Amino acid sequence: xxxxxxxxxxxxxxxxxxxxxxxxxxxxxxQYPRLRTRVGRSRCLxxxxxxxxALLLLIGCFLDPASTERVEKKSSPTLALFVDTxxxxxxxxxxxKSRLEEGIAxxxxxxxxxxxxxxxxxxxxxxxxGESTRPVEAGEVSKLKPAGSRGDPxxxxxxxxxxxxxxxxxxxxxxxxxxxxxxxLPFFTVPVGDPGDYRDIWIxxxxxxxxxxxxxxxxxxxxxxxxxxxxxxxxxxxRDGQKLLTxxxxxxxxxxxxxxxxxxxxxxxxxxxxxSLSVPPQxxxxxxxxxxxxxxxxxxxxxxxxxxxxxxxxxxxxxxxMAFKSDPSIxxxxxxxxxxxxxxxxxxxxxxxxxxxxxxxxxxxELPQFxxxxxxxxxFHLYVKPAYLEKVREFVKxxxxxxxxxxxxxxxxxxxxxxxxEDVLPVSTAGKGEYQREIAAKVKLTRSGGSHPITRLxxxxxxxxxxxxxxxxxxxxxxxxxxxxxxALLEGGDGIPSPIISVGKYGQGRVLVLATDYSWKWYMGxxxxxxxxxxxxxxxxxxxxxxxxDPGLDPIQVLLPEDRFRRGQKKExxxxxxxxxxSPETQGAVHFxxxxxxxxxxxxxxxxxxxxGEYLASFAPEKEGxxxxxxxxxxxxxxxxxxxxxxxxxxxxxxxxxxxxxIAESTGGKFISSKEDLLPELLSAVxxxxxxxxxxxxxxxxxxxxxxxxxxxxxSAEWYFRRRWGLI
Amino acid sequence: xxxxxxxxxxxxxxxxxxxxxxxxxxxxxxxxxxxxxQIRYRGGAWDPNPQFVEAMVEELELxxxxxxxxxxxxxxxxxxxxxxxxxxxxxxxxxxxxxxxxEREILRRYLTFGGFLFAEDTLGVKGYGFDRAFRAEIKRVxxxxxxxxxxxDHPVYQSFYLINQIGGRQPISPYFEGVILDQWTPVxxxxxxxxxxxxxxxxxxxxxxxxxxxxxQRSLAFKAGINVIVxxxxxxxxxxxxxxxxxxxxxxx
Numbered sequence: 001x002x003x004x005x006x007x008x009x010x011x012x013x014x015x016x017x018x019x020x021x022x023x024x025x026x027x028x029x030x031q032y033p034r035l036r037t038r039v040g041r042s043r044c045l046x047x048x049x050x051x052x053x054a055l056l057l058l059i060g061c062f063l064d065p066a067s068t069e070r071v072e073k074k075s076s077p078t079l080a081l082f083v084d085t086x087x088x089x090x091x092x093x094x095x096x097k098s099r100l101e102e103g104i105a106x107x108x109x110x111x112x113x114x115x116x117x118x119x120x121x122x123x124x125x126x127x128x129x130g131e132s133t134r135p136v137e138a139g140e141v142s143k144l145k146p147a148g149s150r151g152d153p154x155x156x157x158x159x160x161x162x163x164x165x166x167x168x169x170x171x172x173x174x175x176x177x178x179x180x181x182x183x184x185l186p187f188f189t190v191p192v193g194d195p196g197d198y199r200d201i202w203i204x205x206x207x208x209x210x211x212x213x214x215x216x217x218x219x220x221x222x223x224x225x226x227x228x229x230x231x232x233x234x235x236x237x238x239r240d241g242q243k244l245l246t247x248x249x250x251x252x253x254x255x256x257x258x259x260x261x262x263x264x265x266x267x268x269x270x271x272x273x274x275x276s277l278s279v280p281p282q283x284x285x286x287x288x289x290x291x292x293x294x295x296x297x298x299x300x301x302x303x304x305x306x307x308x309x310x311x312x313x314x315x316x317x318x319x320x321x322m323a324f325k326s327d328p329s330i331x332x333x334x335x336x337x338x339x340x341x342x343x344x345x346x347x348x349x350x351x352x353x354x355x356x357x358x359x360x361x362x363x364x365x366e367l368p369q370f371x372x373x374x375x376x377x378x379x380f381h382l383y384v385k386p387a388y389l390e391k392v393r394e395f396v397k398x399x400x401x402x403x404x405x406x407x408x409x410x411x412x413x414x415x416x417x418x419x420x421x422e423d424v425l426p427v428s429t430a431g432k433g434e435y436q437r438e439i440a441a442k443v444k445l446t447r448s449g450g451s452h453p454i455t456r457l458x459x460x461x462x463x464x465x466x467x468x469x470x471x472x473x474x475x476x477x478x479x480x481x482x483x484x485x486x487x488a489l490l491e492g493g494d495g496i497p498s499p500i501i502s503v504g505k506y507g508q509g510r511v512l513v514l515a516t517d518y519s520w521k522w523y524m525g526x527x528x529x530x531x532x533x534x535x536x537x538x539x540x541x542x543x544x545x546x547x548x549x550d551p552g553l554d555p556i557q558v559l560l561p562e563d564r565f566r567r568g569q570k571k572e573x574x575x576x577x578x579x580x581x582x583s584p585e586t587q588g589a590v591h592f593x594x595x596x597x598x599x600x601x602x603x604x605x606x607x608x609x610x611x612x613g614e615y616l617a618s619f620a621p622e623k624e625g626x627x628x629x630x631x632x633x634x635x636x637x638x639x640x641x642x643x644x645x646x647x648x649x650x651x652x653x654x655x656x657x658x659x660x661x662x663i664a665e666s667t668g669g670k671f672i673s674s675k676e677d678l679l680p681e682l683l684s685a686v687x688x689x690x691x692x693x694x695x696x697x698x699x700x701x702x703x704x705x706x707x708x709x710x711x712x713x714x715x716s717a718e719w720y721f722r723r724r725w726g727l728i
Numbered sequence: 729x730x731x732x733x734x735x736x737x738x739x740x741x742x743x744x745x746x747x748x749x750x751x752x753x754x755x756x757x758x759x760x761x762x763x764x765x766q767i768r769y770r771g772g773a774w775d776p777n778p779q780f781v782e783a784m785v786e787e788l789e790l791x792x793x794x795x796x797x798x799x800x801x802x803x804x805x806x807x808x809x810x811x812x813x814x815x816x817x818x819x820x821x822x823x824x825x826x827x828x829x830x831e832r833e834i835l836r837r838y839l840t841f842g843g844f845l846f847a848e849d850t851l852g853v854k855g856y857g858f859d860r861a862f863r864a865e866i867k868r869v870x871x872x873x874x875x876x877x878x879x880x881d882h883p884v885y886q887s888f889y890l891i892n893q894i895g896g897r898q899p900i901s902p903y904f905e906g907v908i909l910d911q912w913t914p915v916x917x918x919x920x921x922x923x924x925x926x927x928x929x930x931x932x933x934x935x936x937x938x939x940x941x942x943x944x945q946r947s948l949a950f951k952a953g954i955n956v957i958v959x960x961x962x963x964x965x966x967x968x969x970x971x972x973x974x975x976x977x978x979x980x981x
C-alpha cells in the first residue's frame with residue numbers, strides 16, 4: 001500500500017473538522033502556561049505532545065481515511081432467452097408437435113439439452129413472450145402454454161433491468177416488430193414451425209358496420225386467405241346464429257391465395273345480432289378456429305312502422321295522424337272506414353274514392369312488418385274475420401305493439417268478447433267497456449302514471465301532476481275493467497275512478513288501451529289556452545316509443561361503443577340510469593357486472609362519468625364468445641350481450657420466418673435455423689460482447705482496532721504521567 | 729258612449745248569465761264528434777241559411793260512417809269553445825265588420841294548429857259584400873297568403889266522392905278556393921252557396937231552387953259538402969300512397 005492508495009472521505013464538512021482541530025490546538029496552547037506553573041518544561045511538553053497526538057488521531061477519524069485497491073475484471077452479457085408463447089405457437093410445428101412443443105424440445109430435448117449447455121456457459125434468464133413478458137424459471141419452461149396475442153420483443157428488451165444482455169428469440173415469427181426501441185441490441189432469432197408444410201384457410205379481415213337499419217341492405221366485406229391448398233371451391237356462409245343469411249362460393253387457385261368478397265343481406269329483427277362468417281374447415285388445416293369470424297351487429301329501426309285502422313273519420317284520427325306525421329321517425333299506414341256496410345251507396349264505384357280494405361293482405365301477410373298496430377274505435381266484426389284477430393295476438397306475442405283507442409266500438413261494442421283479444425288486452429272484455437257520452441270527465445294520474453314514460457311529460461313530478469290536472473275534460477269514456485296484471489296510468493277524476501289509460505304486456509309485446517275517443521281535446525284544448533300542442537305530441541310520441549320498446553325510454557340503458565370488441569382489449573361501456581324520481585326501477589345503488597362465455601364473473605371497473613345519471617364501465621375480455629353485461633339496481637336490471645372476437649392479427653397462423661430473419665438482420669444479430677449452430681454462434685457473439693472494467697475495493701483505516709487502541713494508549717499515558725507527577 | 733242596442737244586449741246577457749250560467753264556465757260543455765259551429769260575426773248577415781244542418785247531417789250519416797250531431801252551435805270568435813269545434817262554418821251575403829286583432833289572433837291560432845273553417849259567400853258576387861270582406865280578413869289572418877283555387881288533385885275533391893265540380897245553389901265557380909299551410913288546408917271557400925242547396929224546411933221541402941242545374945246540381949252540392957266534411961276529419965288521408973293506384977284508375981279508366 002502506498003500513500004496514493006489512501007483516500008479520504010470526510011464524515012463531517014471539512015471546515016467543521018478544521019474548526020474542531022483549531023479549537024483543540026487552541027485549548028492545548030491555552031492550558032500550556034497553567035501546566036507550566038506546576039511541572040517542568042520537558043514534562044509539560046511531553047504531556048502536551050500526548051494530548052496533541054490523541055487530538056490529531058481523533059480528528060483524523062472524521063476524515064475517514066481508507067486504503068483503495070483496484071482490480072481489472074471481465075463481464076459477460078446475460079443471455080435473455082425469449083420463448084414466444086402467443087396463441088399461434090399452439091399451431092402445428094415440426095415432428096407432429098405444436099410450435100411451442102417444438103421450441104421446448106429444442107431447449108430441453110436430447111442427451112445434452114441446449115438450455116443446460118447454455119446455462120453452464122452463461123447466465124441465462126428465460127422469459128415467456130406473449131401479450132406481456134414474464135420471467136420463468138428453468139424448471140417451468142416445459143410447462144409453458146400458448147395463449148394470447150402477439151408479443152413485442154423490442155418492448156420486452158426495453159423493460160429488462162440490465163443492459164448487458166444478449167437477446168435470443170425462439171418464435172414462429174408471428175410477433176410484433178416495428179424496429180423501434182432505444183437499445184438496438186442484436187437479436188439472435190431461432191425459428192420454429194415449418195412454413196412449407198403449413199396448410200390453412202382463414203378469414204383474414206372482415207369489415208361490417210356496428211349498426212344497421214332494419215330492412216335495409218347491409219354489406220359485409222371480407223378477405224379469405226389460404227396457404228397450402230390448390231384448386232378448391234368452397235362456400236363462404238354468413239349466419240345469424242344458426243340461420244343462414246347468405247352464402248357465396250370462392251375458388252382457391254394458387255398455393256397462397258387472397259380472395260376478397262362482398263356479401264349483402266338484410267335483417268328484420270331489431271336488436272343485437274351475433275353473426276359469423278365462416279369457411280368449412282378442410283382436412284390437414286393448421287387451425288380450424290380462424291375459419292370463422294364472429295361479429296356483432298345492432299339492428300336499429302330507421303323508422304317506426306305504424307298501421308292504424310280507424311272505425312270512422314274523426315278528430316281523434318286527424319290529430320293522431322298529425323302527431324304521427326309530424327314525427328319524421330314514424331312511417332304511417334292508415335285506413336279509415338269511410339262507410340259502413342249499412343250506409344247508402346248512391347253513386348257508381350267510379351265516382352267514389354273508397355278503396356277496398358285489404359284485410360287479407362294486412363292481417364295475414366303484412367302485419368309482422370309493422371311495429372305498432374293502432375285500432376281506433378274499430379268494430380272489427382264488420383270487416384275482419386275472427387281468425388285474423390289470432391294474427392293480431394301472434395303479432396303482439398312476438399313483440400309488436402298494440403294500441404286500442406276507445407269509443408262506442410272499443411270492447412264488446414266492437415264484438416271483441418270471446419276473441420283472442422281477450423288474452424292480449426290489459427282490460428277485461430267481460431265488462432264490455434260500456435261507452436258513456438257527455439260526462440266531462442277530468443283525468444288524474446295514478447301512482448304508476450306519475451313515473452311511467454307514457455304519462456311523464458314534464459320534468460318534475462309536481463309539474464307533471466299539474467299538467468294532467470290542467471288537461472281538458474273528456475266528453476266520452478269507456479268504463480273498462482282492468483286485469484290484475486295491468487297497470488293504470490290515468491283514471492277519471494271527480495268520482496269517475498275508471499281507468500283511462502291502461503297498459504300491459506302480452507308475450508314479448510306491449511299493449512295500451514286508451515278508453516276514450518276524446519284525447520284530441522288534450523290537443524286543441526291546450527292550444528286554445530295558449531299552451532301549444534307539445535303536451536299532446538309528447539304524449540303520442542312517448543306512447544309510440546313505449547309500445548315499440550324504444551331503448552331510449554328504458555330506465556337503465558347500456559350504450560355499447562360502435563367499434564367491435566376484441567379479445568384482450570379493454571373496452572368502455574356507457575351506462576345511463578334515469579333518476580329515481582323519473583323511474584322507480586332505478587332505486588338504490590347501481591351495480592355493474594360482466595359474465596364471461598362460461599358464465600364466470602370477471603373483473604370490471606365502474607365509475608361515475610361526470611354527467612348526471614351516467615356511468616362508465618370497462619372490462620377486458622380474455623376469451624372469445626358472448627359476454628353478458630348486467631346493470632342492476634334495487635328496482636330492476638338490464639342485460640346486454642357482446643360478442644368477443646379474436647384480434648385480426650392472430651388469425652393468420654402461417655409461420656413468418658422472414659420476419660425473424662429481418663429482426664436479426666436489422667439489429668445486427670443472426671437468424672439461426674439449425675440447433676447445432678446455436679451454441680457456437682452464441683459463444684462467438686458473447687466473446688465479442690465481453691467487456692472489461694476496474695473494480696475498486698476500499699478498506700477504512702480507522703475501522704482497524706489499532707487506531708482506537710493507539711488513541712486509548714495516548715490518553716492512558718497522559719493520565720499515567722499526570723498521576724505520577726502529582727497533577728491529579 | 730254605449731248605444732241602446734249594446735245596453736240591451738249586455739243587460740240580457742247579464743240577466744241570462746245569472747239564471748243560466750253557460751256550461752263552458754264550468755268546463756262541462758260536451759262536444760259531439762261532428763257538428764257545425766257557425767261564426768257569429770258583427771255586421772252583415774251571419775246566418776243566411778239557418779236550415780242547412782238537418783239535411784246535410786242526414787245525408788252524411790246515410791252515406792258515410794261519420795256519426796254527426798244534428799245541431800248547429802253559433803258562437804263568436806272569442807268563445808273558448810271555438811277550439812273544440814271540428815268544423816267551423818262562416819257564411820254571409822254582405823260585408824261585415826272587420827275582426828278585432830284579438831279575434832284574428834284566436835282564428836289564426838285555431839287554424840294554424842289544426843282547426844278547420846268552411847266559408848261561403850251565399851250572395852255569389854266576386855269582389856263585393858261578404859266576398860270582399862272575407863278575402864280581406866284572410867289576408868290579415870294569414871299575412872302573405874290569400875285564397876287560391878284548389879287544384880283538382882286536392883284531397884278535398886277525392887276525400888269521399890271523386891268530384892270535379894262542386895254544385896251549389898248557384899254555379900258561380902266550379903271549384904273551391906282555400907288557404908294551404910304545408911299539407912293542410914285550414915280554410916276552404918266557396919261562392920256557390922252550398923249551404924243554400926242543403927237547406928230544407930221542417931216540412932221536408934227544399935228552401936231554394938238550384939239553378940240552372942236543378943236537382944243534379946243539388947246532388948253535387950251534397951257530394952261536395954260530404955267531401956269537405958270528410959276532408960276536415962281526415963286531412964290528406966287520400967294522398968297516402970296506398971290510395972294512389974285506385975284513384976288513378978278510377979279517374980282514368
